[in-house]
Amino acid sequence: MSSWLLQTEVGEIGEYPFQETFGALLVPLLILLATFALYYGISYYMKSRIHGTTDYYVAGRTIGPFVNGSAVSATWESLATFMGVIALMIQVQMPFLALWTNFLLSIPLIVILYGQTLRRLGSFTPATFCKDRYGNTMSMVMALLIVFVMLMYALGQFIGLAQIAEILFGWEYSLSLLVIAVLVTGYVVIAGMWGVSYNSALQFWIMFTAAFFPMMFILQDLGASAWYFPPLGYGNLSGEMAEALPGFFDMTFDVKWYFAMFLAMALGPVGMPHLAQRIFTSRDVEAGRRTVFWFIIVTGLMFATIYSVAFAGVMWIEQQGHEIGEADLDKMIFYLNFAFNGDTITGYVVAGAVAGGLSTVSGHMLAISAAVANDVVEAFELEVTDDRKTQFGYVSVIAAGLVIALIALQPPAFLVVSILWAFAISAAAITPAIVLGVWSARVNKYGAIASSAVGFFTVLILSPHALGSIGAGGEGLTADLGIDAIMIAFPLSIITFVVVSLLAERIDSLDVDPEYNRSLINEMHGYPDDGVDRFTSAAPLIVLAVLMLPILWWGLQPW
Amino acid sequence: MQTHTKEAAATLGAALALVAVIHAGIWFTLFGTPDFTVLGYPFHYFWLVAGGPAAMYLLYWVYYQFITTSIVEEKKLLHAEIDSTQRADADHVTTDGGDSRYGENNE
Numbered sequence: 001m002s003s004w005l006l007q008t009e010v011g012e013i014g015e016y017p018f019q020e021t022f023g024a025l026l027v028p029l030l031i032l033l034a035t036f037a038l039y040y041g042i043s044y045y046m047k048s049r050i051h052g053t054t055d056y057y058v059a060g061r062t063i064g065p066f067v068n069g070s071a072v073s074a075t076w077e078s079l080a081t082f083m084g085v086i087a088l089m090i091q092v093q094m095p096f097l098a099l100w101t102n103f104l105l106s107i108p109l110i111v112i113l114y115g116q117t118l119r120r121l122g123s124f125t126p127a128t129f130c131k132d133r134y135g136n137t138m139s140m141v142m143a144l145l146i147v148f149v150m151l152m153y154a155l156g157q158f159i160g161l162a163q164i165a166e167i168l169f170g171w172e173y174s175l176s177l178l179v180i181a182v183l184v185t186g187y188v189v190i191a192g193m194w195g196v197s198y199n200s201a202l203q204f205w206i207m208f209t210a211a212f213f214p215m216m217f218i219l220q221d222l223g224a225s226a227w228y229f230p231p232l233g234y235g236n237l238s239g240e241m242a243e244a245l246p247g248f249f250d251m252t253f254d255v256k257w258y259f260a261m262f263l264a265m266a267l268g269p270v271g272m273p274h275l276a277q278r279i280f281t282s283r284d285v286e287a288g289r290r291t292v293f294w295f296i297i298v299t300g301l302m303f304a305t306i307y308s309v310a311f312a313g314v315m316w317i318e319q320q321g322h323e324i325g326e327a328d329l330d331k332m333i334f335y336l337n338f339a340f341n342g343d344t345i346t347g348y349v350v351a352g353a354v355a356g357g358l359s360t361v362s363g364h365m366l367a368i369s370a371a372v373a374n375d376v377v378e379a380f381e382l383e384v385t386d387d388r389k390t391q392f393g394y395v396s397v398i399a400a401g402l403v404i405a406l407i408a409l410q411p412p413a414f415l416v417v418s419i420l421w422a423f424a425i426s427a428a429a430i431t432p433a434i435v436l437g438v439w440s441a442r443v444n445k446y447g448a449i450a451s452s453a454v455g456f457f458t459v460l461i462l463s464p465h466a467l468g469s470i471g472a473g474g475e476g477l478t479a480d481l482g483i484d485a486i487m488i489a490f491p492l493s494i495i496t497f498v499v500v501s502l503l504a505e506r507i508d509s510l511d512v513d514p515e516y517n518r519s520l521i522n523e524m525h526g527y528p529d530d531g532v533d534r535f536t537s538a539a540p541l542i543v544l545a546v547l548m549l550p551i552l553w554w555g556l557q558p559w
Numbered sequence: 560m561q562t563h564t565k566e567a568a569a570t571l572g573a574a575l576a577l578v579a580v581i582h583a584g585i586w587f588t589l590f591g592t593p594d595f596t597v598l599g600y601p602f603h604y605f606w607l608v609a610g611g612p613a614a615m616y617l618l619y620w621v622y623y624q625f626i627t628t629s630i631v632e633e634k635k636l637l638h639a640e641i642d643s644t645q646r647a648d649a650d651h652v653t654t655d656g657g658d659s660r661y662g663e664n665n666e
Contacts, residue, residue, distance in 0.1 A: 063641035069623065074596065094603075096584050098584070098607060102581060102582075102614075103563070105577060105578060105615075108615065108619055109574055110651040112570055113574060199572060215636050220662065225599075231608070231609070232608070233603075234599075235598040235600045236599050238599050239599075249601045249603070251603070289623055292619055292623075293623075295618065296612055296615055296616045299612075300609070300613070303608075304609055320621055439567060439570075515577065525563065526634050527562075527637060528637050528638050528641040534568065
């Protein structure tokens with residue numbers, strides 16, 4: 001599989017019998033500059049609202065459902081929506097659609113499983129929660145995991161954005177990267193989550209309009225009967241597609257593949273701190289819950305539109321008889337727009353793609369900043385004033401931008417190919433610690449630390465990106481995405497969590513007292529602190545661990 | 560059933576139902592695709608693109624409208640009970656007014 005997500009080198013611009021880059025650059029450049037002026041204007045306007053860490057990391061917890069729903073959607077979608085998703089849809093076809101739809105589950109699951117409870121608790125990141133729930137050591141472990149996963153994720157965004165600048169302006173890759181790093185870091189550092197929240201919401205609507213409206217004209221030219229509604233307007237072309245590419249609608253893989261994909265692609269993003277942090281910005285718990293409605297509507301529309309781009313791309317290639325290199329399939333949305341809509345509209349599409357990258361990477365930078373400048377400082381119990389912590393926040397955003405840009409200059413191959421694989425790490429090492437910590441008073445720091453360590457190292461060891469000689473049996477796409485590794489790592493992580501937590505209770509010297517968390521558990525779930533023990537039964541944990549055994553056995557079978 | 564047990568069961572049920580509606584498009588296909596089209600699309604393609612997300616919206620609405628609301632109401636009652644008990648205890652022991660945090664409601 002090859003896409004900007006998985007490329008190890010910046011691809012050459014190919015020679016095709018159709019327009020590949022801008023003929024006239026002035027108007028597209030003005031469009032792009034106008035969008036950046038807007039982003040900086042919003043950040044500058046929001047700057048005056050930064051009075052402390054709560055403002056910097058969670059926008060003072062003031063964001064309403066519509067703005068947050070749009071912002072979550074943009075943060076969640078990323079540059080991949082315009083480039084990687086389309087390329088992978090063209091290459092992998094139906095299985096990738098199933099994979100990506102699983103991703104859609106993550107935000108409702110975050111809100112239901114822990115977003116509303118942690119919002120009630122006033123957490124900045126999952127590491128803040130871990131400090132309250134498990135203590136300083138686990139908070140440090142979680143902060144390190146957050147930084148690792150966010151760096152891997154942000155790296156791909158920076159590289160993708162730099163590649164767009166490279167294609168657009170013909171600059172050297174390193175110069176493109178430097179410019180992108182400065183521009184992104186600049187608008188994030190100015191106004192923290194206040195600026196990022198409103199910018200991300202705006203960026204969503206730029207992304208959506210840049211995908212939706214140009215596709216109307218492309219679908220009309222391709223012969224779609226309901227071209228005026230791209231998300232569902234090309235059904236009449238299904239027969240033609242089935243003839244041109246008979247396997248397009250096939251599911252290809254077996255049940256095990258889709259089950260493993262659910263673990264990685266639905267439960268992985270559940271642990272992603274930049275998504276959780278967006279829910280923590282909600283003005284109250286109720287607003288956090290209502291955010292999901294807007295998220296499903298706007299993201300559903302956006303994704304359905306993007307699928308139409310992939311569909312149209314395949315139709316166009318087949319109709320015209322073009323042959324496009326795998327690395328260049330990432331640019332399909334630009335090729336289609338050059339061919340059907342011209343330079344000006346393609347300029348706006350490029351602005352949409354850039355908006356996707358900016359919204360996600362700004363979330364990553366703030367998650368890294370919160371983990372380093374807030375959670376690590378608190379874990380060491382340093383005497384630091386709120387003002388000083390906010391200043392650390394500014395510095396750590398700049399440092400995050402610098403580190404990501406430096407790694408992106410000459411990225412290690414395994415980091416570049418592993419954005420989606422990072423989801424497997426998140427699913428095995430982050431998600432269990434948060435979700436079980438919220439819903440059971442019986443899990444403790446010993447179980448959490450052991451579970452995160454087992455989950456992280458199992459995915460790492462079985463990954464083709466880190467230690468190629470040891471694997472979990474999958475090959476190609478299955479191994480690249482960590483789908484084979486997660487079938488072993490996730491059940492192992494849960495079993496470890498439960499067994500170690502319950503054993504630790506029985507070792508007197510470890511001094512585990514399940515009642516220690518009683519007030520915290522009651523508070524986060526909105527119950528009165530009435531001395532009643534809630535969520536204290538070990539039975540659900542034991543059932544969960546037992547359910548993991550067949551999954552583990554299944555994961556160990558040959559692929 | 561106690562409120563927190565109800566809350567945990569409802570949460571688990573809602574999460575599983577959400578996963579199930581999305582995966583329906585996959586399972587139907589793997590165990591035998593319904594041989595019909597919707598708006599011109601093969602059923603499983605339509606389900607993953609539009610049917611699943613629409614069903615997810617509907618399910619979440621049910622969770623939000625009925626389950627969450629009823630549990631929030633029960634929690635409010637628990638807070639009120641504690642509040643009134645404390646007030647009664649405070650009246651009984653001393654004439655000073657209480658400064659309870661139990662009445663706080665983050666909903």
